[in-house]
Amino acid sequence: MRNRSTEGDIHRSGVHRLGRAIRGLRRDRGLTLTQLSEDSGLSVAFLSQVENNRAQPSPQSLNAIANALNCTTVDIVGAARAGRVVDVERADNATPEDRCLGRISQVELTELHRPAGGGEDPQTHVHDAVLYVVRGRISVQTSDMSADDEHTLAAGDRIRCGGGVAYRWHALEDAVVVAARVDDDAPTPPD
Numbered sequence: 131m132r133n134r135s136t137e138g139d140i141h142r143s144g145v146h147r148l149g150r151a152i153r154g155l156r157r158d159r160g161l162t163l164t165q166l167s168e169d170s171g172l173s174v175a176f177l178s179q180v181e182n183n184r185a186q187p188s189p190q191s192l193n194a195i196a197n198a199l200n201c202t203t204v205d206i207v208g209a210a211r212a213g214r215v216v217d218v219e220r221a222d223n224a225t226p227e228d229r230c231l232g233r234i235s236q237v238e239l240t241e242l243h244r245p246a247g248g249g250e251d252p253q254t255h256v257h258d259a260v261l262y263v264v265r266g267r268i269s270v271q272t273s274d275m276s277a278d279d280e281h282t283l284a285a286g287d288r289i290r291c292g293g294g295v296a297y298r299w300h301a302l303e304d305a306v307v308v309a310a311r312v313d314d315d316a317p318t319p320p321d
Contacts, residue, residue: 148210155199251298
């Protein structure tokens, strides 16, 4: 019998974060993919595809993974939801490696010029999104678009919104912003 609640939770949490959560839980427990395979009864190839977001586990497979990780499917889905991040990096705190986008593997860049008051409609992406302020100042609202989740960024600052995090922004003064959609879930080789 299918667990509809878990299936819905898997869909809402997003397969891209689910793989990352499983990988994180496995590594936290010091397990290799081979060990997780043996404990779950699932193949190394399938588990690698799940961790790299190339396959979505069925509720039964997710339950087998959870049992092998000594946790529940709710723990895995919760870890996936916790993967929704908003990370602001101020220009004066960034290392040279992290200055613009942070550490990433694949990226699609768009340069946006907006006058004061101009901006973007609310949006959500499957992968992480980064806004890097080249010139000017912007205001970014995240999650539920409330004032509590509002961030003011100046030239050199960046904000990274994890996949699934809703955000919108507008220019407080004439601004140039580099918007990037980031895929930092590049395939990792099996342990």
